[in-house]
Amino acid sequence: MGTVQGVGFRPFVHRTATALGLDGWVANVDGHVAGTVAGAPGAVEEFAQRIRSAPPPLARVRELRIVEGTATIPERGSGFAVRASRLSPPSGTAPREVAPDAAICSACLEELFDPADRRHRYPFINCTDCGPRSTIIESLPYDRERTTMRHFPLCAACAAEYTNPRERRFHAEPNACPACGPTLSWETSRGEEALRAAARTVGSGGIVAVKGLGGYQLVCDATNDAAVTELRRRKDRPNKPLAVMVRDVDEARRLARIGVMGRAALTSPVRPVVLLEAGPLRLPAGVHPGTDRIGLFLPTSGLHHLLLRAVDRPLVVTSGNRADEPIAIDDAQARRSLGRAADGFLGHDRVVRARYDDSVVQVTGRTVLTLRRARGLAPAPLRLPRPAPAPLLGVGAQLKHTFTLARGDRAHLGTHIGDLTDPATYAAFETAYQDLSALTGIVPGVVAHDLHPGYLSTQWARATGLPLVPVQHHHAHLAACAAEHGLTRPFTGIAYDGLGLGDDGTLWGGEVLIADLNSYRRVGRFATAPLPGGDVAVRHPWRTALGYLHGAEPLGVPGPAQELIRTFTDRLDAGAAGTVRAMIDRRFNSPRASSAGRLFDAVASLLGLVDSVTYEGEAAVVLETAAGRLRPVPLARRVVRVDGLWVYDPQPTLTDLLTRQANGESVASLAAAFHTALAEATAELVGRAVEAGAPRTVCLGGGCFVNRRLLTEVRRLLRAQGLRVLVNTVVPVGDGGISYGQAAVAAAGLAKERG
Structure with a gap:
């Protein structure tokens, strides 16, 4: 049991049994694999060991059940066969597992560009080690007739590969070639001409909707500033960074600082978008505005490889949707929703059964965090x-x-x-x-x-x-x-994010909890501040900043002096600022929140970096980028005891920030000083809890820990206290x-x- 369908597991079992001289059979049974083997005891034992220890690259064997003497014993010398699948599951089986799509493997890539190979330049090349899986499966067990490839009967050559145990494509369900498989299309053109037409459009500054593995993608020349700007306008995505697909690791190195962990992430079969520190060779500012990180990924399919080589430059490859809509997968729906965004459609006739956007990961030191778990x-x-x-x-x-x-x-x-x-x-x-x-x-x-x-x-x-x-x-x-x-x-937990409803009916977001999987209790938090307008304040950080300046939770120390506050309010629209101030004073539509994320927003606005945002987390991204690698004196911080909880009071932090800003300290230095102060306040909150008996294992959670600087400094300070620190890697931290x-x-x- 495990991920054993769609990953070449039956062919692997066949080869292993045959090599050991065993008789029997193997078959897909519902979503699992079952079979019978017979032979010398030593060979059967070796067979079981190999199944457990050396499965195909994409397989995951969760459980291997061996039951002796319950099946009809195969006749000696009868050989080993792959039988037809069975739909009825045995009783008590584990949930069926669906294999994710996998990027094109090295063997298929070599064939793709081999003029002597019959799949030379065929965009839909795949084998048992790569290609579509979860995006084409209609039902299990996993056989061609239960995928969207059922519309493409195998030609004689592909059928011979499919039935030959010595072939890499033995029982590769998406197996296809130019004679029998899916075909590219562009208006009235097909095949190579369709690809050339799309490449010409991209190369001349146009935008193309490309039907990828998990749905449509919008593609343009990443080196063309006008094309990138136009893509943003049409997609209604003014500031959120765009992912860039590059031809290979060497091209990625020219655009970003990769490192060992970055390279491993880029080249994995997942082929995620990897957020990396931008290198010396810069793309137009519109590709990743407001951040020094660039999202790079390598081609996921033969089609992407061919398009990249045809255009011969990095490509913006982003989700085929507008604003917050889901990625388009249906051809007719894609033309309706993307008709105004794309100058042409590079499609094909294979149905995308399930919608899968690109996965996104981030390298922080030697840790790879999953930010978006998808294809x-x-x-x-x-x-x-x-x-x-x-x-x-x-x-x-x-x-x-x-x-x-x-x-x-x-x-x-x-x-x-x-x-x-x-x-x-x-x-x-x-x-x-x-x-x-x-x-x-x-x-x-x-x-x-x-x-x-x-x-x-x-x-x-x-x-x-x-x-x-x-x-x-x-x-x-x-x-x-x-x-x-x-x-x-x-464990002790630190949960920093934008907003979440607490058990007391208030909005939380800067929390220290003692918890296990059954229960929790709050032992620390951030001081609260009002969010004038509720969700409107989330979109306009200047409102949140005013909430901290005029309505912060009173914890015994004064906030910034009025002359310091005026350095901020004088640049705001007087009417709007007056209205918000009145909302705060009257406590009208101004819910209070103990939110780390909203404090990041407020500081970004106080420093003049961003007053309104177009995507979640934008202010924090800009603030982190401004901080760079500077190591200034941290801003002031204060932790106090309130109603049995340790509370971080940001008022001294904000007062120090505005004072040092008035004294001429740079925005970059103050942004860095804020990050350090927040990390030190976090370490103090946890330290106080541990002194009182909290567990010494600390779990970090919430979208604020996507911030590399915050994550790095918090881990360093907690480990200096002798604490064990854990953070999500395969599960999104947000x-x-x-x-x-x-x-x-x-x-x-x-x-x-x-x-």
Whole structure:
């Protein structure tokens, strides 16, 4: 059991058994692999050892069950066969596992550019070690007739490969060639001419919608400033960085500082977008405005390789959607939604069954954090340290939405979906959930959800009529970290993010908790400040800054002097600032929040870096970039005891910031000083808790820890106290990991209830 379908596992079993002289058979059974072997005891033992220890590159053997003497013994010398699949699962089997898509392998890449090979320049080249999987599967067991490749009958040459155990494409379900497989299209052109037309359009500054593995992508010349600017205008994406696809690692090195960990991430079969520090050779500023990080990735398919070579320059390759809509997968829908964004469509006739955007990871020191779990990673299962005694669903949060289906010790974290407030994205969530539930065979009887009643995910959970498990937002963040690392004992947790509803009905976001997978208690927090206008303040950090300056929680020390405050307010629109000040004074539509993320926003605005944002986390990204590598004297900080909690009071920090700004200190120096002060305040909050008996293992969670400088400094300071520090790597550290944390909490709770 495990990820054993769509990864060349049956051919591997066939080759292994044949090499050892064993008789028998192997077949797909529902979503698993089963079979019978017979032969000398030593050979059978060696067979089992090889199956466990040396499976194909994309396979994951979770469990190998060996039952002796229960099947008809094959006749000696009858050989070993791959039998037809069976649809009926044996009783009590684990959830079925769906293999993620895998980037083109080196063997296929060599064939792609070999003029003597019959697949020379064929965009849809693949084998058992690479190519589409989760994006083409319609049902399990995994056979061609249950994928979107069923529309393409194999030609004689491909059929011969498919049935030959010595071939790399033995039982490769997406197997195809120019004679029998999918074909590129561009208006009335097909094949090579379609590719040339698309390349000409991109090369001349145009924008092309390309049908990739998991849906459409918008592509333009990354070196053409006008093309990048026009793409942003058409896509309605003014500032959020754009991913850049490069031909190979050498080209990536010219654009970014890679390092060992970066190279490993770039070249993995996942081929994620890797956020790296930009190098000396810069692309137009519009590619990654406001940040010194650039998102690079290598080609994922033969089509991408061919297009890159034809254009012969780096390409912006971004999701085929507008604003916060889901990525387009249906051809007709893509033309409707992207018709004004693209100058042409490079499509093909293979149906994309499931929507998968590109995965995104970030290198921080020797740690690779997953920021978006999608193509190449999802929906491969993760382990739960406390097995779920009943099938359950973690329905996630609102932004960066994912869901998680779990049964036993397996949790299937679905692909990144996006912001549920967009109706099309909400519909995409429902479709993705239904599809993954059908494929895995997990039909949940319990739904775990966020406390926030306004989240559409919470409302969806309540509408199911199933038993519900409410999970506090920051507990879910920390449980996701603990569960990924197999931690079941109590731990100290630091949850820093934008906003999440606390169990007291207020908005949290700068929290120190003592927790395990069942429960938590708050031991530290940030002081609160009002958010004038609620969500409007999130989009306009100058409002949040005014909230800190005029309405911060009174903790015994005065805030900045009026003359310092005026250095900020004098540059604002007087009418708007007056209105916001009145909202704060009257406590009108100004919910209070103890949010680390909102404090980042306020500081970015106070320093004049950004007053309004166009995507979540933009102000923090700009502030981190401004800090650079400087190491100035930290800003002042203060931690006090309030109602049994240790509280970080940012008022001394903000007063020091405005004072030093008035004295002429640079924005870069102050941005760096703020990061250090925040890290030191965090270390003090945790240190106080540990002195009082809190666990010495610390889990970090929440989107603020995407900030490389904050993560690095917090880890350094905590480790200096002799503490063990854990952070998510394969599970997104931000809201994309919430659903996995919810599943871990719900599983532990159900297990406790049932003894």
